[in-house]
Amino acid sequence: MKxxxxxxxxxxxxxxxxxxxxxxxxxxAERLAEFLSQENIERIISSPFTRAVQSIEPLRSQQGIELTLDMRLTERILSKQPLEDWLEKLEASFSNMDQVVGEGESSQIAQNRIVEVLEDLLRGPEQRVALVSHGNLLSLLLNYVDPRFGFREWQSLSNPDVYLITSDEDGSLTMTRLWKS
Structure with missing residues (x-):
């Protein structure tokens, strides 16, 4: 099981x-490292954004785990322009996955890129991998695993937060929230 x-x-x-x-x-980040220290993580893949890298650095340095930066894990850009009604636009993007605001990225396009990372990991040799990213993008991956995960669940995410996705031998995916803030 992965x-x-x-x-x-x-x-x-x-x-x-x-x-x-x-x-x-x-x-x-220090508490996160302590929380994950017994999980025997073999590999860490992170968004290159500073906040993501700094969040996992204590675990990486304590455990001596290699860190790979992956541009596909950068946060989804809802809009390249500031929006007064950004929260309403974000909520609508969970219902209409193809919605694009200005020159932003649709939920579907963002979901496709993070699912591609997940599929790469599921085919890879490591059994236990940490993937570090951002709230909206991770929500879209969780929505892929369980379509009931939507805007309200995104609102309930904490900083940090940890979910576990497991893949059985038949390829079925399950998810569990591990972090209790």
Whole structure:
């Protein structure tokens, strides 16, 4: 059985790619490392955004696990322009997966790229992999595994958060929330 740990980054100072963890976020990263230390993770794949890398760095350094950065794990861009009604647009994007706002990325396109990462991991040799990314993108992967996971579930995510996706020998996927904030 394959185990894929989906990890949402810890509390950050902003949404920009180079936004760092806050002081609280750094403490969360230490707790996250402690939480995951017994999971025997073999590989870590992360969004290259600073907050994602900093979130998993304590575990990576303690366990000596190689870190691979993957652009497919960057956060979904709902819109390239600021939106006053961004929350309503985001909610609508869970119902209409093909909705595009301006020059943004549809939920379907974003979901396709993170599912591609999951499929690569399921075909790969490692049995226990940590995948570090962002709330909206991880929600789209969780929606792929369980279509009931939608906007309201996205709203209930914490920073950090950890879900486990397991794949049985027949290829069926199940998900479990592990992190209790």
């Amino acid at each position: 185990s894929i740990y989906l990890i949402r980054h810890c509390s950050a100072s902003g949404q920009e790619p180079d936004a760092e963890l806050t002081g609280e976020g750094s403490q969360q």
